[in-house]
Amino acid sequence: DKNIPIAITTWWFYNATIKAWDVLKEGGTALDAIEQGATVCEVQQCDGTVGYGGSPDEDGETTLDALIMDGKTMNVGAVGALRRIKSAISVARHVMERTKHSFLVGELATQFAVQMGFKEEPLTTQQSKQMWMKWHNEDNCQPNFWMNVKPDPSKYCGPYSTLDNFRRESPASNVKVDRYNHD
Amino acid sequence: TIGMVAIDGNGDVAAGTSTNGARFKIPGRIGDSPIPGSGAYADNSVGGAAATGDGDVMLRFLPSFLAVEEMRRGATPTDAARTAVLRIAAHYEDFMGAVVALKNDGQYGAACHGMDTFPFVVQDNTKESFRVETVQCL
Numbered sequence: 091d092k093n094i095p096i097a098i099t100t101w102w103f104y105n106a107t108i109k110a111w112d113v114l115k116e117g118g119t120a121l122d123a124i125e126q127g128a129t130v131c132e133v134q135q136c137d138g139t140v141g142y143g144g145s146p147d148e149d150g151e152t153t154l155d156a157l158i159m160d161g162k163t164m165n166v167g168a169v170g171a172l173r174r175i176k177s178a179i180s181v182a183r184h185v186m187e188r189t190k191h192s193f194l195v196g197e198l199a200t201q202f203a204v205q206m207g208f209k210e211e212p213l214t215t216q217q218s219k220q221m222w223m224k225w226h227n228e229d230n231c232q233p234n235f236w237m238n239v240k241p242d243p244s245k246y247c248g249p250y251s252t253l254d255n256f257r258r259e260s261p262a263s264n265v266k267v268d269r270y271n272h273d
Numbered sequence: 274t275i276g277m278v279a280i281d282g283n284g285d286v287a288a289g290t291s292t293n294g295a296r297f298k299i300p301g302r303i304g305d306s307p308i309p310g311s312g313a314y315a316d317n318s319v320g321g322a323a324a325t326g327d328g329d330v331m332l333r334f335l336p337s338f339l340a341v342e343e344m345r346r347g348a349t350p351t352d353a354a355r356t357a358v359l360r361i362a363a364h365y366e367d368f369m370g371a372v373v374a375l376k377n378d379g380q381y382g383a384a385c386h387g388m389d390t391f392p393f394v395v396q397d398n399t400k401e402s403f404r405v406e407t408v409q410c411l
Contacts, residue, residue, distance in 0.1 A: 093379025094284060096397040100276040100325045100373055104394045104403050110279050111396040111403065120287035123279040128291040131275040138293075140275050145293040147300045152293050155307040161286030161315030170303040179291045182307070193307070213293075225297055235299050235329075267369040267387070271296045273274045273304030273312070273328030 097123055101137065101269070106130040121183070124158055128179040137270055142176050143215030145271070148234065148248070150222035152213035154178035155273075158186060170195040174210045175203045233265045274306050276313055276323025278375040286377055288313035288321040288337070295328065304328020310338030319345045320377045322354070326370020326387070334361045340374040350374035351382025358384040358411060371410075385410040 095114035099107040110127030114120070132141035132154075139145065146152055156178035157168040167186025170193065172178050181203045185194050194202050204210055225231060226247065236243035239250035265271075274292035281287075290312040294304055305328040306312035312328075314337035315321035322340035324331055336357035343353035354372040361368050369387030385391030388410050396403040 092284070092377075093397050093399065094280045095282050096375065096379045096381070096395070097277065097279040098323075098373050098375050098381050099394040100274070100323055100371065102392050102394065102405060103275050104405065106275055106277065107394040107396050107403050110277060114279060114281050117282060119283075120279040120281040120285045123281065124277050124287045124289040127277050127279070128275055128289055132291055136275055140291050140293060142293075145296045145298070147294075147298045147302070149300050151300065153300075154291070154293055155303050156289070156291040157307040157309060157312050158289040159287060159309055159313055159315045159321075161288070161317040161321055164316065166309045168307040168309065170307045171301055179289060182289070192309070195303070196301070221296075231297075234297055235295075235302070265295070265297075267295075267327040272326055272369070273292055273294055273306045273331065 097127065099127065103131050103136045105134060106136065121158065121160055125179050125183050128156070129177065132176060132178060139270065139272060142213040143218045146218045146222040150214065150219060152218055154213070156182040158182045160186065166192045168193040169199045172203070173197055173200045174213060175200055175208050176211065176213065177208055181208060235265065274325045276325050276373065278313070278315065278321035278323050278373065280375065280377060280379065284317065284377060286315045286317050286321045288315040288323055290323060305332035308332050310335040312337060314338045314341050316341055317377060320375050322372055322374040324370060324372045327368050330365050330368045331361060331370050336361060336372050340372050344374060344376050349382060350376050350380050351384065354382050354384035355411060358386045362386050362411065383408045
């Protein structure tokens with residue numbers, strides 16, 4: 091006796107799970123459940139870790155990554171560092187269903203999305219801007235992901251350049267990965 | 274990141290992720306989430322899995338693929354997720370992350386590392402509503 095249909099979701103993101111379940115309960119496909127469930131998180135900005143207005147990069151910009159995989163065909167659609175488009179999982183599904191590729195990235199993924207009819211709009215919010223300004227202006231760009239560069243990235247903001255003499259060793263990360271800061 | 278795995282009434286499996294990545298990343302960086310086999314993986318003949326955590330480390334080990342392959346070899350979803358997490362922990366003892374695994378018969382499990390506990394949400398026909406389940410991390 092198989093326990094299907096079923097939907098399972100990481101973290102506490104129950105609204106996404108409810109949406110996925112609603113799709114499945116109505117006879118929808120697993121792919122539709124994944125796309126529509128993840129879209130709920132993109133709209134609701136789950137814990138600030140999904141969707142627009144969260145996790146700004148060093149320049150204060152929010153970019154999005156998404157993946158969808160069909161276990162029936164082994165087909166895949168993915169986008170990385172997608173700029174100015176809110177619906178990352180839906181763009182990933184368009185990559186899967188409207189191209190013979192698997193993965194589009196960056197500005198050119200944005201151009202693809204626009205071509206497919208997605209709206210281009212800023213992903214920055216007042217909250218993400220304030221988060222970035224605190225990190226940049228008050229915390230001196232700490233923590234960050236640089237190593238073996240100058241000026242000392244553990245003390246100073248960039249721009250950085252390469253350090254000629256350095257020890258090749260696995261770095262101990264000073265970046266805290268937790269409920270509100272994760273992939 | 275949200276990671277999801279679903280099986281529909283026809284028994285078809287799908288998996289996916291969506292994320293805005295790590296805070297204050299170097300522009301252009303992506304983590305594990307959009308990488309097939311790392312952020313998520315699905316194969317109708319076995320099931321699916323999804324991962325979350327420190328993407329710079331996790332993408333080096335394809336934990337979702339590993340979890341699915343462990344289930345293909347007969348492991349329970351919980352054991353498959355544990356194997357994927359422990360593979361990473363063997364190299365990065367402080368890493369933070371989790372894997373959820375769903376077999377194509379609807380059995381599921383999860384494992385985590387670097388936190389006290391990890392929550393995940395399940396909805397199926399056995400309960401009227403969704404339920405948040407928690408696993409103790411390894």
